[in-house]
Amino acid sequence: MTLTDRLTGDLAPGRPGIGADAALDAFVEWAGERGFALYPAQEEAVLALAEGAHVVLATPTGSGKSLVAVAAHAQALATGRRSWYTAPIKALVSEKFFALVETFGAQQVGMLTGDAAVNPGAPIICATAEVLANHALRERDASDIGLVVMDEFHFYGEPDRGWAWQVPLLLLPETQMLLMSATLGDTTELERDLRRRTDRDVVAVTGVERPVPLEHEWVLTAVHETIELLLRDDRAPVYVVSFTQAGAVEQAQALASVDVVGAERKAALKEAVGGFRFGPGFGQTLRRLVLHGIGVHHAGMLPKYRRLVETLAQAGLLAVICGTDTLGVGINVPIRTVLLTSLIKYDGRRQRVLRAREFHQIAGRAGRAGFDTVGYVVVQAPEHVIENSKALARAGGDPKKERRIVRKKPPEGVLTYTEATYDKLVTAAPEPLRPKMRVTHAMVLNVLDQWEGQQEALHTLVLDNHEDEARREALLERAVQVLGSLVRAGVVEPDDGSSVEDWVPADAEPAPADAPATPAPPAPDAPEPAPEPAGPGNALGALGEALAAAGLTPTPPAQHPSEAAGTTGDVPAPGDGDAAAERTAAEPTPIERFVRRAGRRYDEGPFQVALDLHDGFALNQPLSAFALAALELLDRESPEYALDVVSVIEATLDDPRQILMAQQFEARGEAVAAMKADGLEYEERMEALDDVTWPRPLAELLELSLRTYRQRHPWVDPRDLSPKSVVREMFERALGFGEFVAHYKLARAEGIVLRYLTDAYRALRSTVPMSARTEELDDLVEWLGEVVRHTDSSLLDEWEALTHPSDEPGAVVRPPGENRKLSANPRALRVMVRQSMFRRVELLSLGRWQALAALDGGLTAEAWQDAAAEYLTEYDEVPTGPAARGPALFRVEDETDRWVVTQIIDDPEGDHDWRITAELDLGATDEAGEPALTVTGFAPTT
Template sequence: MPRLPHIPEEFADPDTLLEAFEDYCAELGIELYPAQQEAIYALLAGDNTIVATPTGSGKSMVALAALFAALSQGRRAFYTAPIKALVSEKFFQLVDAFGPESVGMVTGDTAVNPGAPVVCATAEVLANQALREGPLLDVGLVVMDEFHYFGDPQRGWAWQTPLLTLPQAQFALMSATLGDTSRIEAELTALTGRDTSVVAGAERPVPLEYDYSEDPLQETLQRLVRAGQAPIYVVSFSQRAAVELAGSLTSAELADRAQRDAVAEAIRGFGFAKGFGQILRRLLLHGIGVHHAGMLPKYRRLVEHLAADGLLSVISGTDTLGVGINVPIRTVLFTALTKYDGRRVRKLRVREFQQIAGRAGRAGFDTRGYVVAQAPEHVIDNAKALAKAGEDPKKRRKVKRKQPPAGFVSWSRETFDNLASGTPEELTSHMRISHSTIVNLLSRPNATYRTVDAFIAATHETANAKLDMRLRALGIGRSLLAAGVIEPTTTSAGEPGLRPVGDLGPQFALNQPLSPFALAALELFDPADESWALDVLSVIEATVPAPPAVLMGQLDRIKREELGALKAEGVEYEERMEVLDSLQRPQPNGEALESAFEAYVAHAPWLREIGLEPKAVVRDMIDQSMGFSQFVSYYGLARVEGGLLRYLTDVYRALVQTVPADLVTQPLRDIVDWLGEVIVRIDSSLVQEWEALRAAGAEAEALPMGAADTRLSADPARFARLVRNEMFHRVLLAERAAYDALGALDSDSGWNQKRWEATVEDYYAEYGELGIGPEARSSALFQLGPEEDGRMRVRQVLDDPRGDRDWAISAVVDVAASDAADELVLEIVDVGPVRP
């Protein structure tokens, strides 16, 4: 890919820059649209520019031109986006365009060349820097992608803050669904002294056609496929619904034999793990993909590649499509025009609908895109019944019409038409004042209470909302003074001022606010104790946020097992419910950590808003000798395994970056190494990105990459450890009588739930107890034979209370199959008294 030329600053006038950029586009074979040219002209003229053109109209090229101009003119530039995936994607694109020395990335947990003249960042990173430095921040241009996030209730503050605090910057605000921006235009001009141009109303390069369907979903999809309107992205508003819908389509014959054969060839050799991996493989072989944020990255990328190659007829996914996710599609089909927003079910807003619908039609591939909405299910059923009755009035009157479920929020063809033709709602301010906002503002040189007041006055909030923010800021300020976090001072002009006590450190602004607490909390424990490694892990896990679905899965499993035990004991219903309500998920060192946190937040009260969350996810995997797939299966987490992987990665990085080297004992190093291996084995597609980050100068330590390119069995010690964990995991399940989980693991080798239960109950009839302590885990009770013809015999002897050691679980490991699947393939041969 060609790079943009280096133009010395003294020659970087608008005409020269425009000519150079047009030559670059010509080299790429790109002809700029009129709207792109208009936006680029405005930016080169020095205007703030709001680019509100349709999806597919080339806003990325406008951003590239703006960054090229800033780089050539010696102005430091920021590109911001809402999610790390988009920031990372843009980072690598800009490295290709400008060279690695000119581009950096900061996302809160990753800093790559952060002092570069062009920085890709999540919006919160720039917002925090803008609060702390304001007009002194070294920034001459800010490109804010997906600017409609300005109206997001939780995160909109980060998009608004730079517009209030960076008068020295030129702004390029980009989104397809901005609505009326007149207020933002006026305030941006007042802040920067620059004219503000708006480029909007451009003709969409790929026009859209709209259709409202009252046919059953399968019939609608079959019609669209026959009409050549695939690939079709079917939108659901939850991950569970997306997967269930995909499974319901396998009988619809949406792909012909040639297409299914092509998919089979394309995925040959791809490592589909158990659980969701096998579900996805079966769906793909029917020409159906799934795409949502809870999937492992390697599965999402596979679906994207297959869709790009035209091999998938349908992709069933969530509304994350509207955040610029890279799935090339021709048709968007809405299964509903309502969504649950966390509080209630409501109709889609115009912006939400158009953001998703705008992904239909691929520039350069399609001459037209299609947007379809399904009518409510009861409407479809009624239409089908009426069609069956024909034109006979008597028969039609006899049709018993279905009614919507109680509380159902309905929609209609009129709803669809209004969403398709409507103007996106005006962006609403959602500024918030927090402890961190106040501390950041008071970090500026010569800050006074007026610094905070001026910031609040500049926000886009109503007068009443500003009054509320001032009162909240006053309360926060008093608490910070009382805690000794800020102190009175005198400005250089001799006025009373305020400033933070000491240096809060860069992590405060980079969204890792609990790292200092984690470091301090390590002092609660003794490195000489046997439990030190696990104690450190409990500290790190408590400070790293986990997906709620993972923690809920743990608690649900605990409650199911306890409920079964209570029923078996004949406990009455009311008492059972009382016991279940009292249960909690594992929280090692929870009381000690929460007590320490309460003391810590007295001097850092802003952390109370973030909160501490003692938990045991990684530790649970260690305690139960579980690998990733076993953990997912045991707790029913197939739907959110991508979120689990991100959590494991965050814990790994926190362990590497937070724990001082002199406190890393060998057992802790073993945990870190094991966790790194787990992450790489789960999804080696992440390795390419991390390796590229390292090559570009990543400051954060990366994962152990060596494991990524070797066979599972290449390291005998690691392979033996995997086998040992796999076998002892079955001992743990047997000890707690989790026969359903044992059956799920081994039914393919003839050991279903009933067989495991009968066998283990025979053991208990003889011995009454099954040991799972240190002696049971010892190497003396684990036997792994040499490899013979690609197979290894393994035996896990059970720790009985009499010390007879005459019961064992025997199995055979298929080494070649394990290497091919990149996970252990093991077949149970026998469970029972040891045979010679």
């Protein structure tokens, strides 16, 4: 029986169940049956929730915060309210999703992560913090959210993501909040603000003793020795924390020669893994490790592999898990000992010592309530300290020998730490949380998506948030810039009778000092005739003409704040001196008056998102508005139009550094070989290599266009533009996910590749308006979506397994394999087959007969060579340009269990007589997860 069965028979959100008091009794009874006796802190929190208060739950890891969250969801369900659980990373969201499914039943729990949507209409939703924040921006008071559980709430202070934890607190005043973290620090101001906004009591539950105390230890043994000692002393499971993904994998592989588990556990692991499908490359490495009792866990892995490791760990089958500090983000990997191999991490900008909050988040995972009486936190000394300690030990206390020891020093230029650093972290309290609000195009667009309350919502976000006065003014400046750019771009239109010029007047000569102030936008009862709405095609204004007139050398705009000394970030820093005085004295613009609520108050409108933009349109990247504008520069009639659209979008996405470095490495290798063949000397080659980088399609056009764009939008950061070719290269070279990973040796970064492809897919779907779409582009996007879904559909697979559980009593719940059929999406499969056929055209053009024969069991290398020789008696080459890869030269005859496919060769004369023919076995395709093609011929038509 699930907890749901005890609460209500009517599960629709908004329909009353048994009530809060009865729900509390039902929850306590349910928990007791499972051996959970509530701690005093848990009781205090659960009772406060039942009384309708907000709760700030700042208790140590292992003190049962997750059980309080279950009680919150139960009370919401029993009182007819919809509840949300949020977490900072998708891995934690998926873990909690499955835990709540087990508690409440598969039909009552859904998940939204931005990448996956499972049962989205359920009364309990698990989501990333950004998904909830965007929902709050769009829906606001119209939201049907009755209760929110925000896990890992200390992310409120993260510079890049903290806004997502603040927005729901600002825009959902009717929603009950449960804010949870083991490392919150002082929350007095946060509690005061929450009371003021919601007129609801706030109960803080803090300062609780850990149910499982921790023992800290500084060790002077090498990592492998430390692990062997921990295993010998029965301190497993051990989580070995490295601060790089490569370091985690290398550490795991180094342990493969050690018997970390016995024969009986190995047999159990083999049974638990069962038929799980491991891919090539890293998948095979992981398979060997987990069958040996060793897990790996980091963000660069595919989600299905992380889920596998978590499942095996929760079953108590893994003795050692080597991972990164994802452990500190609440991943439920039950462990007894945390072993930190270092106290130094790279935070994306620099190497630094762990902060107190980070250390306690990681260390707090040690010790399992109900299983352990103590948790162990072990910190490795730096290697040079360990070597010096061993040297002193060999001296045996002899002062003369000790004086002769040449003590090792840390490597030059490498940040290090000492035992004093360790002692300070153990005793230090978490740093105070600081709010990190920001304003982006996507946020403003979400706010304007709803007609009611636009002005109030923007005012709250910008000027009634948790920031200090100086930051609010900086946010106001940014909001005015963003809204103005959206109006100019035609993404947002006035809908109250006013015109675009009323809100963003055309550039003019500076007005004299005695000129009247800029008037407020006109009221709806006295409108002037509004012009035709500006569409996305007007987004750059006269960009095309400006580029042409300037000969592709537009005038540089004013310096961006990020390029000036002393300022960083997407929000302009408040100035000082004359600049600040100038901003203060300047007459507020119409948009500034609107955001400040100075003058006219709007209960509704006055803006609407342009009607010709498709459902789901969004601007989620800093340069999304520029990308929308830049699309007008592309030649829609060009055979490469679809690929050029992809390049525009890719240029606005965050760089996947591992992928780009691999592409650069290959490009430089090819360049060196060519330069050697040309006879260049070593020094000349090395100098020339500085200019060789990863592929950057449309770089010149986009960079020059951005310079022109910034003449009207000087706040745009030019560093956000980064041309690259990942999706484009995969499509052009007909590479699937596995082939791309293998080609660039990215097996350890499969998760990063998948995440980038997912971001690109979402950006293509959400940013490109209907007016810029073509059938070829839609085919490419459909292909990309299928690549993403087929690479890892583990979350959907497991939810479906829970929805239709096994009839076998006591059946082992195994991590699922992929059962999604490619043939279920014929459009995407057609594109994949077309890509595979064109790959054969490319190899044919290069004369790679062995490679052609290796693709399938059809023609031999000799047959390919003989047919090509006959072709070349008629034509000089096998073209592979855009026209050759186009859909017009591809044919499919769809039969019941197979396709007959034809790739016509785009010969130089345009005769189109020669063609490659093949058969696609649909059953084998679904089994293999990729097109199962067999070439039947390469010949002219008869």
